[in-house]
Amino acid sequence: MNRESKRWKPSPLLSASALVHAGAAAGAVASPQSWPWILGVVAANHLVLQGVGLWPRSKLLGPNWTSLPPDAAVRGAVAVTIDDGPDPELTPRILDLLDEHAVKATFFCVGERVAQHPEVAREAVRRGHAIENHTQRHLAQFSVLGPRAIADEIGRAQDVIETVTSERPCFFRAPAGLRNPFLDPVLARLDLKLTSWTRRGFDTLNRRADTVLRALTRGLRGGDILLMHDGRAGRTPSGSPVILEVLPKLLASLASAGLTAVTLRSTLPTSTSASHVLASTHE
Numbered sequence: 001m002n003r004e005s006k007r008w009k010p011s012p013l014l015s016a017s018a019l020v021h022a023g024a025a026a027g028a029v030a031s032p033q034s035w036p037w038i039l040g041v042v043a044a045n046h047l048v049l050q051g052v053g054l055w056p057r058s059k060l061l062g063p064n065w066t067s068l069p070p071d072a073a074v075r076g077a078v079a080v081t082i083d084d085g086p087d088p089e090l091t092p093r094i095l096d097l098l099d100e101h102a103v104k105a106t107f108f109c110v111g112e113r114v115a116q117h118p119e120v121a122r123e124a125v126r127r128g129h130a131i132e133n134h135t136q137r138h139l140a141q142f143s144v145l146g147p148r149a150i151a152d153e154i155g156r157a158q159d160v161i162e163t164v165t166s167e168r169p170c171f172f173r174a175p176a177g178l179r180n181p182f183l184d185p186v187l188a189r190l191d192l193k194l195t196s197w198t199r200r201g202f203d204t205l206n207r208r209a210d211t212v213l214r215a216l217t218r219g220l221r222g223g224d225i226l227l228m229h230d231g232r233a234g235r236t237p238s239g240s241p242v243i244l245e246v247l248p249k250l251l252a253s254l255a256s257a258g259l260t261a262v263t264l265r266s267t268l269p270t271s272t273s274a275s276h277v278l279a280s281t282h283e
């Protein structure tokens, strides 16, 4: 295991925030009558941190994959990522569609759904796809949890996914992409890479498959990370899951643009991805 990657280094924004807090404490001691100003500065700092946490593609709270590494982008690799499953009805149909187009995808799965449908998760891995960590329960309030609860949500999903599939996740995506400053040290400790996306079509909310497809393919290029959902999938007006309408056209667009869909983990340096497989086979 690469120990280097587990050592957490705060981002410049978090270091600056620590300085603001230290400065505020020193200021309050040196000049107690300035407390309203000091309180204002600390409150403003908290607002900045909260605002940044609501911005899924921001890198100000720590590293965040918004696209694939440059060497993969140059090769014309893109990543199709599918969140919130596995779903016992939809995911098997998606696996068949991916097979028809010879495409490998990354599923950001919810731990408790993996535990409920282990055979679906195992089948995805058997067909060459990757399952990554999308927390244990996909809590709406994930971004306001404290450090212990965050570690618990991610650690439990990590264990469930590894037990079911024999592969330990290398990547993490926060529910709705929302997070707070406690997340980054937890990810560093678990050797997980935070991932957001380059493009998304809001396929859980948008019922029009053509609009979702356009959002995903506009300006599409090598290195893009695309986001869709197989859990809580949106439905078209005729009742069919939006992803089933969009995915075949999206995969055809990728092929005609000369782009190849690969798993996120296949773009990691080999030593890093191998360490996750080794971690699973040791136990």
Ligand SMILES: [Zn+2]
Binding pocket: 083, 084, 134, 138, 174, 175, 176
């Ligand atoms: Zn989600």
